[in-house]
Amino acid sequence: MKTFIAFLLSVGVVFADSENCVPTRVNGSEVVRCVITIEHSIYEINASECANYSNDCCIYDGECVGKRTGNKAEEQNLNRFRNVFIREARAAIKDADQTAAEIAGARSFPIGLPGIPSSCYPPAPFPANCKVKRNEPYILDPPVSVPYCVRIPCRQKNDALDRDLKSCGSTAGCYFDQALFEYREAFGPSVLPGVPVCHLAIRNKFFQQKSLDVVNKYGSWNPYFTNCLLTQFDEEIRKGPEGCNLLRILDAFYVIPKMAGWKTINSYECALIDGCWRPGNGCFYPVDISQVRVKSGQREITFQRNEIIHGRPRCQVFDTSSKLNILNSYHRCLSSGCTVDSSITNLYYNHLYSLGEGMTSANHWKFWGDVERGHVGAYNIEAVLEDYEYVAPPDKTASPSLPSAPSNPFAGDIFNFPGSDVSGPPQSGVASIPFPMLPQTGNSGCGPAFKQYDGRPCEPPKLPERQFSKHCPYKPFFVPRFPKLTGKFDGCCDINLCYLSKAEISKMHSGPSHYYSEWSFYSECSATCGMGEQKRYRRCISEDRSKCTEKLVDTMECFAQCSSWTTWSPYTPCPNSCHPGGIQTRTRQCLPPGGHCDGSGEETQECNRLKPCQVPTWG
CATH class of the missing domain: 2.20.100.10 (Thrombospondin type-1 (TSP1) repeat)
Structure with missing residues (x-):
């Protein structure tokens, strides 16, 4: 509190410097007069005459307040105005302390500057011109209700803010969820896991810069200034970042920007989280004007069993209506710097293989060979499908069944045909993918041994499905005698296949990115007897090769029994x-x-x- 009083006093001096009011005495009684300067001459006028010189003086609190004259009475005038200001500042602080005691510390922030009519002096800079009140909005409750699952910490690596309301509120744009805090205190961190108690609600860069200026000048931030800042600079805040204008360039190069916010976000909420509002499309992250390209969102670490996959921030819409749309969405997601869910990446080669079902057997072999060598992938699949005379398969639920293929004399388990040897160095790109020893798909044989009988390549083995909890931890609940949670749960139980990392939201931008294709399967062992090595390959998908810094070949030792x-x-x-x-x-x-x-x-x-x-x- 003492720190804030010093802050108010310092601001009071600033105000006093801009005005000059001189009372005079006539026959021993004080007469309110104002010293003004008109055409370089000094005049004294009484209060009734003040209205005729509104640009030079005015009445405040029954006294005449005028501009500084530079005469000897200046210091007396300055001291008098300072005393009036300090008296009102201390009264306001006393009222704030009394209110804080009444609500048990919930609103323990000192009220800001007392209201001074702006007509009495030239406009003062923010926050000195704020007319704050005890019931000022946005002190404890944010102007934007961010759903629980997409909230981000007020400050990274500062867990202390999650336990201190005042420290949290004294950080510009941050808000303390008192109800969540009480639930955590009683039931532990399993209540809405991963959701910060002190979260950054106002991420707008203009707001943050203005508040930082206040902190740099006066040493701290007061949440009573929040509404004043939002009101005074409404136009600048709604304007959005400079990078919003560059989103049209991404459209020209078919790069999809990253989605920001949540399902029900509106234009003002989009501005408060520093997004770019595009009417009819929603809220998106801006382009970084200093660096158009963005870092890759491709995930290198393995998924954890207890990882929460519900409510991850959506980056783009992921189309799963067909195998081709899945691969196109996969490419668009990664090339925009987003992350693809492992349920898609684990079946990457299976989705590619499935497209061969819309080709003749001969074209399927040619197509699959190009996939093995890395010549075909999600990055160019739509452009090359015509080369293999691809025909989209009909809807099996609406079309009659097709006639069965001619019988294969080697189908079933009658003959024990070994798998064909497909080993050898790769031609280019990814290594050849080995087929199973006894390849069978249903009742039809597959693999090179059955190629002459119109057989097809064997589908690559499917990786085991990821095990995760199907329980969504982000659902509304209520416990008697506990406060009601006031936040939103919009989209918090959705599983977004193309998503963003919450840890990167505060510095997120839209733009083109690079990514790596999925690893191929390991090649056969290089040795026929004893120790050897197996290799797998991947490609870097980028127009800027300088970004491709990760390895493209992975080697593993193997042992071949003699x-x-x-x-x-x-x-x-x-x-x-x-x-x-x-x-x-x-x-x-x-x-x-x-x-x-x-x-x-x-x-x-x-x-x-x-x-x-x-x-x-x-x-």
Whole structure:
């Protein structure tokens, strides 16, 4: 409180410097007169004459207040005005303290400057010109109700603000959720987990800069100035950041800006969180005028089992109506610096494979080979599909079933055909993706062994689904004898597939970004016997290669069990016991199955080549 009184006194001096009021005495009684300067001459006029010189003096609190004259009476006048100001400032502070005691500390912030008619002196700068009241709005309740799930901390790495109402409120734009604080005190951090008690509601850069100027000049911020600042600079705050004008450039280059806010946000709320309002489209983050490109939002760390996936801030609309739309949304999301949910990234190659179902078998093989080599991916899928004569599959729920393909003589489990060897160095891009040993898809064979029978490539194995809690922790609730939560829960139980990191919201911008394609599957072991290595590959999708600083090749050690031949089996019988002609065969096996052995597993020879038939003799 003493600090704030000193602040008020210092402001009082500023006001006093701008005015001069001189009372005079006539026959021992004080007469209110005003010393004014008219055409470089000094005159004394009484209060009734003051109205004729409104630009030079005026009446305040029954006294005549005028501009400074520079004469000897100036210091007396200055002291008198200062005393009037300090008297009212102390009275206002006393009222504020009394009010604070009545509401048990909930509004323990001192009221700001006393109201002084602005017509009595030239306009003073903010916050000296604020006419604050005890029931001033936006002291404890923010002007924008941010849903719980997208609130961000008032200050990073400052948990103390979550336990101190006054420290939180003394930080410009920050608000303390008293109800949430009481629930946390009683039931622990599991109540609305991850939601800060002291959250930054007003993120507008103009507001933050103005409040910072006050802090730099007077040493602290008073929440009683919030409404005054919002009112006086309403036009500047609604104007939005400079980077909003650059969003049209992103449109020209087909870069989708990042969405800001929440479902029901309006234009004023968008301005308060420093967003760009686009009528008919919503609120978006601006472009950084100093650096158009933004950092990648691609996630490198693995997802945690207990990670909360509900209510993550939406970055873009993600279209899941078809495999092609999923891949296009995947590319647009990452190329804008957003993050894609792992349920999409885990099935990246499966979505690509599914597009081959709209191609002929021959084109499917060609398409899948280009996917393996990294020539085709989500970044160019729509542009290259015509090269493979892709036809979008019909809606299976509305169309009759198609005639079945010709029967495959090797389908099912009748013959035990080994998988084809697809190892070898990659041509370019990603490495070849190995197929399973006995590839089967339903009742139809797949893989190179079945290619001649109109078979298709085998679908890559699906990664296990991520395990996460399906319980949404962001739902309204009420406990008797506890205050009611007053915040919003809009969209807090949604699972956004293209989202933003809450940790980056305070410095979020729209713009183009780079990203890396998903890792290919590991290639086969380079060794046929003993230790070797396996490699997997990925591509950097960016027009600016300087941003591609991560590795594109990943190597893993592998061990190939050494194989050897069994002994030869006996030759098969000849068709004739002695007459030359026919072929007999013997075989051997390479163990373990799937290993590599030099030489052939089969030998043949002519029958009875050295065994002529005996001619019988007649007796």
